[in-house]
Every structure is written in C-alpha cells, then in structure tokens.
Amino acid sequence: MMDSIRLHDKKFKLFIPAHQIHKAIDALADQMNRELKEEELPLFLSVLNGAFMFTADLVRKMDFDLELSFIKLTSYRGTQSTGKVQEVIGLHTPIEGRTVVIVEDIIDTGETLVKLMDTLQKQNPKQIRICSLLLKPDQYKKSIPLDYVALKIPNAFIVGYGLDYDALGRELPDIYVIEP
Ligand code: IMP
Ligand code: MG
Numbered sequence: 001m002m003d004s005i006r007l008h009d010k011k012f013k014l015f016i017p018a019h020q021i022h023k024a025i026d027a028l029a030d031q032m033n034r035e036l037k038e039e040e041l042p043l044f045l046s047v048l049n050g051a052f053m054f055t056a057d058l059v060r061k062m063d064f065d066l067e068l069s070f071i072k073l074t075s076y077r078g079t080q081s082t083g084k085v086q087e088v089i090g091l092h093t094p095i096e097g098r099t100v101v102i103v104e105d106i107i108d109t110g111e112t113l114v115k116l117m118d119t120l121q122k123q124n125p126k127q128i129r130i131c132s133l134l135l136k137p138d139q140y141k142k143s144i145p146l147d148y149v150a151l152k153i154p155n156a157f158i159v160g161y162g163l164d165y166d167a168l169g170r171e172l173p174d175i176y177v178i179e180p
Contacts, residue, residue: 005176007168012159012176016151021161021175022057024150025133029061032101032131032148037064039099042129045091047116048072049170050105053162054133054150058103066101069093073116088119095125105162106134107149110142117144133161 004013036042046055048070059068071090100120107113113130120128131148138155140146157178159169169176 001174004179005169005172007159007165010165011179012165012169013179014174015158015177016153016161016175018161018173021133021151025054025057026061028131028148028150029058032058033061033063035147036062036099036101036129039064042066042099042101043093043095044068044101044103045120046070046103047105047112048090050162050164051103051133053170054105055103058131067093071116073112088116091119095120095123097124097126099127099129100125101129101131101148104130104132106136106158107132107146108136108139110140110144113144114142134158 001014001017004011006012042064044055044059044066046052046068049072055068059066069090069092071088073088102113102116102120104113117128129147130144132146133150135146135149135152136155137152157165158175159165159178160172160175162170163175164170
C-alpha cells in the first residue's frame with residue numbers, strides 16, 4: 001500500500017486503508033442482512049461507475065436472495081460537482097411493487113440521488129432504500145433519508161476503491177484524499 005500517489009496533476013495521500021473499508025462494509029452488511037431479510041427479492045441497483053467495487057464486496061456478504069442490476073448517471077467532472085446531472089440509463093427491470101436498494105459509492109450534494117429517486121418513484125416501487133459506501137455529511141442538505149452508510153468523511157476530494165479523478169484511481173484498493 002502506497003502512502004501517497006499522483007494522478008494527473010494532483011497529489012493524494014492515504015486516507016482509508018482497505019482493511020478499514022472492509023470492516024465498515026462488514027458492519028453495514030450485518031445491518032442490511034437483519035433489516036432486509038424479510039423483503040421479497042430486493043433489487044439492488046448499483047450506480048456505475050463508482051460503485052462497482054463496493055457493490056462486488058457488498059453483495060457477496062448478503063445472506064438473502066437478491067437481484068442485481070447496474071445503472072449509470074453521472075454528475076461529476078474533475079474535482080467539483082458540475083451540479084448538472086445527466087439521465088438515468090440502463091434501468092430495464094420493472095420495479096413496480098418491489099423493494100429497491102440503491103447502491104452508491106458516495107453521496108456528496110445528493111443531486112445525483114434526488115434525480116435517481118425522482119425517476120424510480122415514478123414506477124411505484126414498494127420502497128426505496130439508499131445504501132452508500134461514503135457520505136459527506138457537511139455537503140448533504142437533501143431531505144431523503146440515507147438508510148445504509150458505511151463511512152462518513154469530511155468534505156474533501158477522494159479517490160480509490162471505485163472513485164476516480166478524471167478516470168484515474170478507480171482500481172486502487174485503498175482510499176486516498178487530495179493534498180492541498
Ligand atoms: P452528488 O450528486 O453531489 O451527491 O455527487 C455524487 C457523485 O459524485 C458520486 O456518485 C461520485 O461519482 C461523485 N463524487 C462525489 N464526491 C466525490 C469525491 O470525493 N471523489 C470522486 N467522486 C466523487
Ligand atoms: Mg457515482
């Protein structure tokens with residue numbers, strides 16, 4: 001594991017090592033296993049690209065049957081949210097009457113989440129639960145309750161474990177934070 005890395009023009013330092021990420025996911029998985037086991041075949045909707053690694057680790061720890069599908073919906077360019085959220089693509093499974101679990105990498109402003117919730121609610125699911133590896137609580141001002149959050153972090157730009165800085169860093173097993 002490296003203590004610091006460089007991606008494009010920026011330097012990052014180690015922030016959350018892999019073992020700590022996995023410990024947080026274990027605790028989250030326990031909670032989800034308890035709270036979702038009675039639901040009839042929940043549909044996990046993983047938000048690409050960022051949530052791919054978290055999703056792969058999380059679903060392997062679920063001890064009930066589930067369906068897994070991937071959608072895409074991006075709002076980020078560089079290290080600042082553009083505030084412009086694009087369309088939801090890849091939602092081909094009907095969700096009416098079903099329990100849907102959104103699986104996100106990180107919730108920052110929550111703009112992405114609001115857009116996604118609007119789109120999904122139109123199809124009358126039974127319920128939508130939100131699951132995110134990371135949350136920036138100081139940034140999140142929306143009223144949508146976040147059911148399952150593994151780690152809360154300060155408002156700083158991070159990469160690794162699925163998250164990128166202009167397409168780089170997604171493959172890193174640890175999470176790094178940008179150096180000022
Ligand atoms: P929001 O719409 O502002 O909540 O932003 C959510 C999306 O922006 C996430 O799903 C990520 O893809 C991306 N994002 C937010 N914060 C970071 C970060 O610190 N590093 C990398 N991507 C981020
Ligand atoms: Mg994302």
